[in-house]
Amino acid sequence: MSDESPLIRSLRAAVAAAPEDVPLRLHFAELLLAEGRSDEAVSQAAVALQHAPGDPAARDLMVRAMDLPTPTGPPAAPTSPTPRMAERPQADATGPEATGTEAGRGTNTPDTRNSDRTGPDGADPTATGPDGADPTATGPDSVATGAPAPDVPGAESTTRPPAGPPAFDWAAAEQDVADLVGPRFADHATEQPLTSDGSGDAGDASAWDIDGPGDVDVRLADVGGMQEVKDRLEAAFLAPMRNPELRRLYGKSLRGGLLLYGPPGCGKTFIARAVAGELGAGFMSVSLSDILDMYIGTSEKNVHDIFEAARRQAPCVVFLDELDALGAKRSRTHHSGLRNVVNQLLTELDGIDGDRNEGVFVLAATNVPWDVDLALRRPGRLDRTLLVLPPDAPAREAILRYHLRDRPIESVDLGKVVKATEDFSGADLAHVCETAAEAALLDSARSGTVRMIGTKDLLQAAKQIRPSSESWFASARNVAMFANDGGMYDDLVAYLKKKRKL
Template sequence: MPEDSPLIQSLRTAVAAAPADVPLRLHLAELLLSEGQSDAAIAEAAVALQHAPGDAQARQLMARAMGVPQQSSEPPSARPSEQLSQPAAARPTAPAQTPRFDWKSAEEQVGDVVPPRFVDVEAPMRADGEDDPGDAEAWDVERPGGLRLADVGGMQEVKERLEAAFLAPLRNPELRKLYGKSLRGGLLLYGPPGCGKTFIARAVAGELGASFLSVSVNDVLDMWTGNSERNMHEIFQTARRQAPCVVFLDELDALGAKRSRTSHGGMRNTVNQLLTELDGIDSAANEGVFVLAATNVPWDVDNALRRPGRLDRTLLVLPPDAPAREAILRYHLRERPIENIDPAKLAKVTDGLSGADLAHVCEAAAERALLDSARTGTVRMIGMKDLLASAKEVVPSSDPWFAAARNVAMFANEGGMYDDLITYLKKRRKL
């Protein structure tokens, strides 16, 4: 495959940042076709037609890229000068009908490029819920991946706490056996939204070489009586069969809300089932099943879930520190056209922003450069000016969380659960 020119590379980046921009994608396709890259031009035109099925320019470009001969307005049997010299009756007439483009054949050729927009369901689910997947293998279990804690930028204090409280006993089976340490129990990650709790949970699974099973409220709750409890049981049965396996309970405040505040009996039964699964049928039932949970509001989680043998260890995940911010910025800028970027300076001016905020900064900076390129007609790189301006406009999304957490840390710190939070608030002079 020939190497793309700098202009084509820049246009590819611009198209990736604005995939629904049909004129921009067609411009890229025209350049590809002019460079002799017909297959690449067909792929871009096919995506353009997916966004704008009736676009005449996209259809015409697709036909040219696929080598379909264009219908000439004059017969090939005679040149214009010769036709003018002939009598009107002798002049050849144009075909009555123009051959139509074979779109079915075109779709077959680009079928591996453009995925289907809709998926037909073979058999609709019955209204009584009886067609729900009944076997535990229906749950999506991710196999051990290459993600490790070393891939998590910065957050050294979080890594050390994880190592001391959770990972070290699991990595040393001989010592664990000597001291009679069970593998039961779990870890509760809490903190403001967008700070990487799910990413850390996946990294822990990678450290353990374990499968990863992510569970949200949508996976468990069901409108039919008894189905929610059954779903919870099947999830843990899957984890036991796939052991070693990390079960990650996302948004634990929704799955395990305080039963004293829950008026719906079905929700209380679901929490009861979760408690039963965490305890296991017997002392060895959950060996090799590591339970991690995440929540933004730990004060709304049922107290029984934090008893010994359940989610008995807690870890505060705060907004990323400077090394983590620099790593996150590098990650989100790695495939974008940039020049003269100083990640260390950006990390310094984005203090207090969450990982999600930093991703938004990079996205907003790309939009600035893209719109400027569209106005001027000249593609330019993303510079520090774009990133600094975007960072200045972003308000830390974690501020409302800290405002609410401050009151809880001051007046509801039962058993010292929020001591780490109090220390952080004092350090940041928010308490």
């Protein structure tokens, strides 16, 4: 702008170079207001409030620049373009306008210049002090800012109340500058506390997906076969819960941890839900995405909040899925954030406040237990391990019946299919049923006649699919042979010898 003074141009460039310097911006706005550029002054004050919402100087400048009426008093008089802390000349304090002697002497129409400053007798009680001097002539309170006068019976003061900046209608102010800045203040009535994912209060149990005791309708009876797995679960969790007298007699606590490991797709998650159903407990499934966060410290806080929610809703089963991702060996972890997550997990399982875990049952699942940090598997934490193998013959029959129950089948010999699917995982068996259904559907589409799924379709599908557990057993064989320190994988060694794979 060609009509700008050199000082204005210099300050404009300085503000552009340092946009977050609030005092500099307010000084620039004061000079704009002094030159009569109230719109630009309002814009600068709005930006200053954006960087410092509670700054009293910015609020004061906004009020003066917008010339807003105050909530309780009359509209503020236009302010002179002088610095806010400047002194008024003493001559103004002793003249007739300051004393208000012309306002109330024998006239029916008082002087409007002093109508707000005179008392009942027409004199201004605040115009002069005991010595005739104006007590408001100097100091920061001498500047008229449109502030509401204090409620003093019989008199009104022109000085600003000493406590805080002047109050005014911020809703109206935001409306006036809506084209300059967006809304800065949310409605308190609709404000909701946020978690790391934006869903609610992180410390509240409702912020985490916890199935109540009535929501878990799976029982161990729904798990086909796997009698050895059920027996181990009965001893570790179910018997102490069902017999509180015996539990107290033998000093068995209602807390503990169990690590389920084995090939993928063998029902480890299903078994964990069945344990919660048998206990009549809540169930919380936790995965890597529930814990990890991009901000430092938030991941550890998420671990703490998860266990706090489980403690509040005890008895509760906390299922840590893919434990090798959450609790990987710290010696192999180069990222400090992941190491801190393992440290926090150790603290929650068996730290100083470990006694608070009474009624919190921790079940974890992994396909590669040899990658889990050894500290997680020491006594008092996940101290018991359970090998979940591919389903045996009774379990395979139950799984096949489940996946064929809603499909059109005819004369299916499940015995033949069960023999043809040895070493198949539960996921593999579901894939067999899906493949057989696809073959029957394709034939029906080609012939125009609906054909039922038969034994032949299932056997043909079983020949096309290789058990997904084969690659897992190839890796586990090396661990069982060369890394079975302390007999940690004795059950795996026994299984491999029985299958003559070792």
